Amino acid sequence: MSMGDKRTLGVAVLGCGAVGSQVVRLLAEQHDDLAARVGAPVELVGVAVRRLDAPRDVDVPEGLLTTDAHGLVARDDVDLVVEVIGGIEPARSLILSALHNGASVVTANKALLAEDGPTLFEAAAKAERDLYYEAAVAGAIPILRPLRESLAGDRVTRVLGIVNGTTNFILDKMDTSGAGFSEALEEAQELGYAEADPTADVEGFDAAAKAAILASLAFHSRVTAADVHREGISEVTAADVASARDMDSVVKLLAICELRPGPDGQEQVAARVHPAMIPRSHPLASVREAYNAVFVESEAAGQLMFYGPGAGGAPTASAVLGDLVTVARNRLAETRGAGESAYADRAVLPMGETRTRYHVAIDVDDRAGVLAAVANAFADHDVSIQTVRQEGRGADAQLVVVSHAAPDAALSATVDQLRSMDIVREVTSVMRVEGGDE
Incomplete structure (x- = not known):
């Protein structure tokens, strides 16, 4: 089948800010290349915005701008919807409407996916359409x-x-x-x-x-x-x-x-x-x-x-266009890519039970027995010390302790105990340590 024998795939873009404007620009500038990569023409049929007269970084072709986002995603000539509005609503309702009306969706909406991803994935599976979201994490980086x-x-x-x-x-x-x-x-x-x-x-x-x-x-x-x-x-x-x-x-x-x-x-x-x-x-x-x-x-x-x-209009738009090519190919092949994979259904470990290491800086009295008392506070919570060093003398005396890995709750309780000790003037810094030996 030649390119001319294949139907045009209509694209609706929701939002024309930093990312949306770059998506619109790339759709126009790479029109022929995108058609070749997809196997059929990909045409922008509408851009939903909040205000028609707002300044934009790109010239949107006359007649494509609309404030009726819900009407746009329900149109019969929309095969692919790009959502770059952000936030929870109206993005969630628009994506669900687009899927219900038979469009595949590409989104960069990390907040929505992290809050209510399962609802979107279930809607995509029911509609037998794609929901792709590479641009939601780390901009242009394919992760x-x-x-x-x-x-x-x-x-x-x-x-x-x-x-x-x-x-x-x-x-x-x-x-x-x-x-x-x-x-x-x-x-x-x-x-x-x-x-x-x-x-x-x-x-x-x-x-x-x-x-x-x-x-x-x-x-x-x-x-x-x-x-x-x-x-x-x-x-x-x-x-x-x-x-x-x-x-x-x-x-x-x-x-x-x-x-x-x-x-x-x-x-x-x-x-x-x-x-x-x-x-x-x-x-x-x-x-x-x-x-x-x-x-x-x-x-x-x-x-x-x-x-x-990891951010910026053009890098993020690059990830959006990559997803758009994939879902467009799937539409032509009348198939869909991988959906949600949640078969393992693992529980989330509470932070208190997660093992990590602490770096703790402590202003202490400069007198005999201080180091032993601090070490005992760590031992009371079964936290092993990896390194300890003293800096300064007298009123400027400070101990810097790095622990071995232990449950975060035990480390936090150790810090609380240190703060209550008479020999400790102040716990000036508490920070976790990652990498290296536990």
Whole structure:
């Protein structure tokens, strides 16, 4: 069958902001190449926006803009819907409507997938249509497809990643320049890496949503953002970063998803987002500025790392277009790709039972017996000390302790006990340590 014998596939784009405008641009600029790759013409038939007169980074062809998103996804000439609005509603209703009306969907909506992914996957399965979402995690970096397809014959045991460019820029700036958090955040905002309200990024909400998606795919279990332990970077100080430097380490906001044995011996999913010190020798330590990277460990393939720009209109649109080509090919072949894989149905391990290590800096009285008393506090909670060093004398005396791996609840209880001791003036820093020997 020649190209001219095949029907045109209609595409509706929901949202025309930073990502949507780039999707519209690429659909126009790569029209002929996309048709060749898909095997049939792919035509933009509508772009849903909130306001028709809003300024945009791309010229949308006359007559394609509409404020009636629900009407657009229900049209008979729409075969493929690209959702880049973000948020929960109306995105969820629009995606469900699109699937119900027979369209396949490509979305970049991490928040929605992390909150209510199963509802969307079930709707896609019922409609026998695709729901693809590579752009929801780490921008242009291909990580979801490798987890879903390339590693489908392997057993993934751990996914460790830097999945938020804003926080990585801030922490990198703190490490390289000695700046404090507020100063580094201000620079990130001036350069456009951080929003005017940076809460979603700096408090870890964005990374937690991505961690939920990664854990769900890697471990074939349903994990929501609410299941992910979340801590942001707003409490990270220049002293924390300097202390990491003294250990030849750096501080990164990490999304950590791993299989861990639960209390009953059954494997459970541990999913967490928090700042942590990692050795400078670790591959993730060299990820600079606003870049993202995801480190995957599996039984057969071993260690894999995926690196690149994790945000931005054009990089994210690249991932959207990659999914669009795949779902368009499936429409022509009257088939669909892999849907949700949740057969393992593993429980989520509570953070308190997750094993990790702590770096604790303690201002103490400079007198005999202090080190023994601090060591006893760790022993009281069955936490083994890996290293300890004293810095300063007199009023400036400080102990820096790094533990071996222990349940997070035991480590937290140790810190609480230290804070209550007469010989401890202040616990000045508490941070988890990842990488290296447990």
